Amino acid sequence: MTTTTTLTIRRPDDWHTHLRDKDVLVGVAPYTARQFARAIVMPNLSPPMTDVAGVAAYRDRILAALPAGSDFNPLMTLYLTDSTDTAEVERGFAEGVFIAAKLYPAHATTGSAHGVTDIRNIYPVLEVMQRIGMPLLIHGEVTDSHVDIFDREAVFIDRTLTRLVADMPELRIVFEHITTEEAAQFVQGAGPNVAATITPQHLHINRNAMLVGGIRPHAFCLPVAKREKHRLALRKLATSNCERVFLGTDTAPHAKHLKETACGCAGIFNAPFALESYVTVFDEEGALDRFEAFASLNGPAFYRMPVNESTITLEKAPVEVPEVLDCNGTLIVPFHAGETLAWRLA
Ligand SMILES: NC(=O)N[C@@H](CC(=O)O)C(=O)O
Ligand SMILES: [Zn+2]
Ligand SMILES: [Zn+2]
Known part of the structure; x- marks a missing residue:
């Protein structure tokens, strides 16, 4: 008789998600809702979600896009610009319409054209957020054309983040989608108000x-993947039991033809097999006992929310990832396309 290795954990949440809008929203939202109880939904739509009414209406469109019977809870965010109004931030947070605000340095990534040109422009907003305990979510890359794209995260830490944390020690910050050893060290050494996904x-x-054997647009996202020593540092941090580090997929769907082109979009669509992908890493690192904290406990603790009551079970059995998925009429290539993962959602 063979026994299957299984892992049962509290239902996880995804603390960094792009659900898009309209037809694509209907195509991609079920993948996130199938795996996660809640997700922090990014506001980088076109146009961006910059006010309370817009965010509330977007939340309604997400709920309408979910499969019947889904209890998935989208947690909304506000897109910060140079002219964000402090009163709007305070009102939207007090009303529970959004639970965090997102800082995109202008032109750092997909959908950031309306982002912040100089962090000092939003210091009054950040002071309000610090006072009311509202988390600031950061895409942490400088946009200076003189800085090499592989260095943009590390330079952001030196030029912007270190100063911000010193200026606003009580501000609750999530350094999103970290990609470097420098970021891992920064987060590990930071105080209780700095977390990372x-x-x-x-x-x-x-x-x-991305680059060996031909250029591979489906491995391109921002911040761009770095050299191997950085990947190893991230694996170490993710499995280290640091309670300020948690799951955030950054699932970022783009149509296949918009990635397979001369100037392809940044973003990897990982929602369909996200938990299978993460748990494989924890298994390889001999850290299955630490997966629940990363996936289901640390995020709610930082966001000061209850953990989920229900559970999910993952089992060590192969699952094949399709080459492409038809997401309500838009073809999108998922992360791990064509590969077989060692774990599946039971
Ligand atoms: N990660 C990405 O490469 N792309 C994201 C934006 C972002 O999270 O930076 C997107 O919206 O497509
Ligand atoms: Zn980003
Ligand atoms: Zn993102």
């Missing part, structure tokens, strides 16, 4: 995945 792709791939 880590994506599955940055635990699985280094920059060779």
Whole structure:
């Protein structure tokens, strides 16, 4: 008789998700809702979600896009710009419409054209957020054209983040989708108000995945995957039991034809097999006992929310990832396309 290795944990949440809008939203939201109880939904739509009414209406569109009977809870965020109004931030947070605000340095990534041009422009907003305990979520890369794209996260730590944390020690910050050893060290050494999310792709791939044997647009996301030593540092941090580090997939769907082109979009669609992908890493690292904290406990603790009561079970059995998925009419290539993962959602 053979026995299957299984892992039962509290139902996880995804603390960094792009659900998009309209037809694509209907195509991709069920993948996230199938795996996660809640997700922090990013506001980088076109146009971006910059006010209370817009965010509330977007939340309704997400709920309408879910399969019948789904109890998935989208946690909404506000997109910060140079002209964000402090009163709007305070009102939306007090009303529970959004639970965090997102800082995109202008032109750092997909959908960031309306982002912040200089962090000092939003210091009044950040002071309000610090006072009311509202988390600031950061895409942490500088956009200076003189800085090499592989250094943009590390330079952001030196030029912006270190100063911000010193200026606003009580501000609750999530350093999103970290990709470097420098970021891992920064988070590990930070106080209780600084947390980080880590994506599955940055635990699985280094920059060779993008460039060896031909250019591979489906391995391209921002911040871009770095060299191997950074991937190893992230795997160490994710499995280290640091309670300020948690799951955030950064699932970022783009149509296949918009990635397979001369100027392809940044973003990896990892929602369909996200838990399978993460748990494989924890298994490889001999850290299955630490997976529940990363996936289901640390995020709620940082966001000051209850943990989920229900559970999910993962089992060590192969699952094949399709080459492409038809997401309500849009073809999208998932992370791990064509591979067989060693774990599946039971
Ligand atoms: N991660 C990405 O490469 N892309 C994200 C934006 C982001 O999270 O930076 C997207 O919205 O497509
Ligand atoms: Zn980002
Ligand atoms: Zn993102």
